[in-house]
Amino acid sequence: DADVTQTPRNRITKTGKRIMLECSQTKGHDRMYWYRQDPGLGLRLIYYSFDVKDINKGEISDGYSVSRQAQAKFSLSLESAIPNQTALYFCATSDRRGPSQETQYFGPGTRLLVL
Amino acid sequence: TQLLEQSPQFLSIQEGENLTVYCNSSSVFSSLQWYRQEPGEGPVLLVTVVTGGEVKKLKRLTFQFGDARKDSSLHITAAQPGDTGLYLCAGVEYGNKLVFGAGTILRVKS
Numbered sequence: 001d002a003d004v005t006q007t008p009r010n011r012i013t014k015t016g017k018r019i020m021l022e023c024s025q026t027k028g029h030d031r032m033y034w035y036r037q038d039p040g041l042g043l044r045l046i047y048y049s050f051d052v053k054d055i056n057k058g059e060i061s062d063g064y065s066v067s068r069q070a071q072a073k074f075s076l077s078l079e080s081a082i083p084n085q086t087a088l089y090f091c092a093t094s095d096r097r098g099p100s101q102e103t104q105y106f107g108p109g110t111r112l113l114v115l
Numbered sequence: 116t117q118l119l120e121q122s123p124q125f126l127s128i129q130e131g132e133n134l135t136v137y138c139n140s141s142s143v144f145s146s147l148q149w150y151r152q153e154p155g156e157g158p159v160l161l162v163t164v165v166t167g168g169e170v171k172k173l174k175r176l177t178f179q180f181g182d183a184r185k186d187s188s189l190h191i192t193a194a195q196p197g198d199t200g201l202y203l204c205a206g207v208e209y210g211n212k213l214v215f216g217a218g219t220i221l222r223v224k225s
Contacts, residue, residue, distance in 0.1 A: 042203060042218050043158070045213070048212065106156075108157055
């Protein structure tokens with residue numbers, strides 16, 4: 001079984017709808033991240049959490065919210081989806097190490113299309 | 116947030132050729148990473164370089180970190196079709212957040 005799982009893998013929704021993307025991990029890591037990937041822009045950080053009680057905004061948090069329900073679960077919500085949120089979304093985890101040992105483990109991604 | 120510029124954006128070469136991908140920034144990072152991503156999957160870490168001037172080799176892949184810790188390169192010798200994929204560099208900021216470059220799409224034709 002995969003260490004980092006994301007559901008759904010694909011989602012089509014309409015403008016204005018609320019949707020939730022879910023991420024679960026079995027690696028026992030404290031740190032979890034949500035990124036979006038757009039062609040030509042690489043991965044950009046939306047939100048991150050260093051433990052269950054910690055939530056931090058990333059580079060592009062507007063229009064998104066997150067919930068860290070447990071160490072193993074980190075959900076991303078789009079309260080009112082808009083077409084420019086069409087992208088590939090990745091969840092990642094890492095454990096608490098120094099910068100030279102930072103390894104992030106990525107889920108398989110969720111492809112979201114907002115019509 | 117610091118920025119990383121990655122070049123080229125796209126590279127299409129024949130099997131057996133050599134290539135180099137560059138990753139440049141005006142800022143210093145605590146370390147720099149290279150990831151490889153295949154279609155339908157998330158990025159997978161290839162290497163982390165930490166010390167200015169450091170060179171690491173992974174089979175036919177050679178990674179170098181600039182002396183000032185602002186830039187890095189990935190060199191592939193005798194590319195194979197299995198090397199095809201998206202290569203991403205990522206700077207590790209103090210606090211362990213990653214800043215990604217836009218990526219290089221590599222296609223190796225047989």
